[in-house]
Amino acid sequence: MRLTLPEQELMSSGHKGCQGCGGVMAMRYALKALGEDTIVVIPACCWTVLEGEFPYTSLRVPLLHTAFETAASASSGVRAALRVKGKDDVNVMAWAGDGGTFDIGMQALSGAVERNEDFIYVCYDNEGYMNTGIQRSSSTPYGAWTTTTPVDAFEKAHKKNMVDIMVSHDIPYAATASIAYPEDLIRKLNKAKSIEGAKFIHILAPCPSGWRCASNQTVKLARLAVETNVFPLYEVEHGKYTINRKPRKKPAKEYLSLQGRFRHISDEVAAEIQEQIDAGWEKLLKKEKDSME
Amino acid sequence: MDDEIKYKNVKELPPMTVSTGLMLVNKTGSWRSLRPIIDEDKCISCMICWKYCPEACIDIVDDKPVINLDYCKGCAICAEECPKEAIEMLEEGK
Numbered sequence: 001m002r003l004t005l006p007e008q009e010l011m012s013s014g015h016k017g018c019q020g021c022g023g024v025m026a027m028r029y030a031l032k033a034l035g036e037d038t039i040v041v042i043p044a045c046c047w048t049v050l051e052g053e054f055p056y057t058s059l060r061v062p063l064l065h066t067a068f069e070t071a072a073s074a075s076s077g078v079r080a081a082l083r084v085k086g087k088d089d090v091n092v093m094a095w096a097g098d099g100g101t102f103d104i105g106m107q108a109l110s111g112a113v114e115r116n117e118d119f120i121y122v123c124y125d126n127e128g129y130m131n132t133g134i135q136r137s138s139s140t141p142y143g144a145w146t147t148t149t150p151v152d153a154f155e156k157a158h159k160k161n162m163v164d165i166m167v168s169h170d171i172p173y174a175a176t177a178s179i180a181y182p183e184d185l186i187r188k189l190n191k192a193k194s195i196e197g198a199k200f201i202h203i204l205a206p207c208p209s210g211w212r213c214a215s216n217q218t219v220k221l222a223r224l225a226v227e228t229n230v231f232p233l234y235e236v237e238h239g240k241y242t243i244n245r246k247p248r249k250k251p252a253k254e255y256l257s258l259q260g261r262f263r264h265i266s267d268e269v270a271a272e273i274q275e276q277i278d279a280g281w282e283k284l285l286k287k288e289k290d291s292m293e
Numbered sequence: 294m295d296d297e298i299k300y301k302n303v304k305e306l307p308p309m310t311v312s313t314g315l316m317l318v319n320k321t322g323s324w325r326s327l328r329p330i331i332d333e334d335k336c337i338s339c340m341i342c343w344k345y346c347p348e349a350c351i352d353i354v355d356d357k358p359v360i361n362l363d364y365c366k367g368c369a370i371c372a373e374e375c376p377k378e379a380i381e382m383l384e385e386g387k
Contacts, residue, residue, distance in 0.1 A: 001338045001339075001340060001353075001356040002340075003340055003343075003344075003353075004340075004344065005344055007353070009349050011349055012315045012316055012317050012349070013316075013317060013321070013348050013349050013350040013361065013363075013364035014315070014316035014317045014318065014319040014320065014321055014364055015316050015319075015321075015348075016316075016319070016321075017347060019324065019366045019367060019368035020347060020368035020369075020370055021347050022347075024347045024348075025345065025347045028347070028349055051316075052312075052316040052319065054310065054312065055311075055312050055313045055314060056312055056313075056314050056315060056316045056318060056319070057312035057314075057315060057316065058315060058316035060315070063312075182344060182345075208368075214369075215368040215369060215370070216368060216369035216370050216372065216373040217373070218347070218368075218370055219345050219370055219373070219374055220373060220374075
């Protein structure tokens with residue numbers, strides 16, 4: 001038997017995540033990477049609820065609940081307090097969903113990254129406000145159904161590229177990761193731990209309830225998202241792009257057809273989505289090539 | 294690490310509301326409608342089921358995966374990801 005991940009379990013069973021929750025898996029891997037000396041800061045997101053009700057918790061590390069827009073500013077405060085106490089070897093991890101990162105927590109995050117606070121900001125992205133009833137966020141991809149973008153008026157906006165926004169802040173380290181590749185995810189968090197300054201990790205965490213898929217498809221969908229180039233795995237160190245995985249491209253249809261939220265899309269819309277994905281991939285390849293020089 | 298957080302006296306308490314126990318009290322096994330059964334003859338101890346379990350409820354006992362049914366919610370990710378198809382999902386109550 002050879003384990004590819006650290007054995008220590010800092011997230012307990014009994015949490016209130018839905019069956020097959022991708023966000024829970026992301027937290028489990030992140031804590032495996034960062035270890036016991038970690039303080040987690042959680043704004044309003046799925047994790048606020050599924051972490052457990054008072055006086056119970058499902059994390060074996062300290063956890064601070066904060067308001068929706070303040071994940072990054074609260075983390076800055078925690079880091080300042082640790083500095084006063086002389087505890088410099090503790091990791092501070094802000095843990096927000098896509099709503100708290102792409103929409104509501106954006107200005108606090110921008111400020112904290114601009115000040116280059118020493119913390120790790122992780123966005124586990126389930127592409128919508130899943131915990132309040134599947135409303136759209138600015139991370140919801142083109143073509144998707146949500147309760148606020150119903151079938152006859154499906155999502156027309158494109159997904160924001162959060163890593164690029166972070167890179168334009170001159171962030172020391174930004175990366176994307178996927179729960180289907182936990183070894184890669186843990187490597188990236190370990191790397192983030194070793195770098196001083198602000199770090200941003202964007203994790204794709206499929207949501208069976210919101211994506212309208214079977215609970216056993218979570219890992220498969222996360223893997224397909226990488227294999228179809230919907231969600232490429234790459235990292236950016238001081239503006240230098242490195243693509244971690246260049247898959248033999250599968251058609252996006254394989255990824256879309258497994259999810260009920262894309263069930264309504266016509267062949268034309270599917271072709272449009274494919275075009276966007278191809279264009280996005282070409283752009284990323286170009287960025288990697290340009291930053292090499 | 295202890296599963297219960299203990300304080301010796303009032304002075305040790307932090308100046309804020311704190312959690313004092315783990316969610317292990319919440320036996321989520323009652324959510325389950327499908328029960329995973331591992332076929333030990335087919336299992337090659339690759340621990341991929343352990344790796345992908347969102348409940349962190351697969352224990353490693355003598356290099357073999359053992360599913361803790363007190364917490365398993367029956368999501369079937371383990372059965373889906375098992376390379377040897379050694380995990381079968383049976384309907385509860387049958």
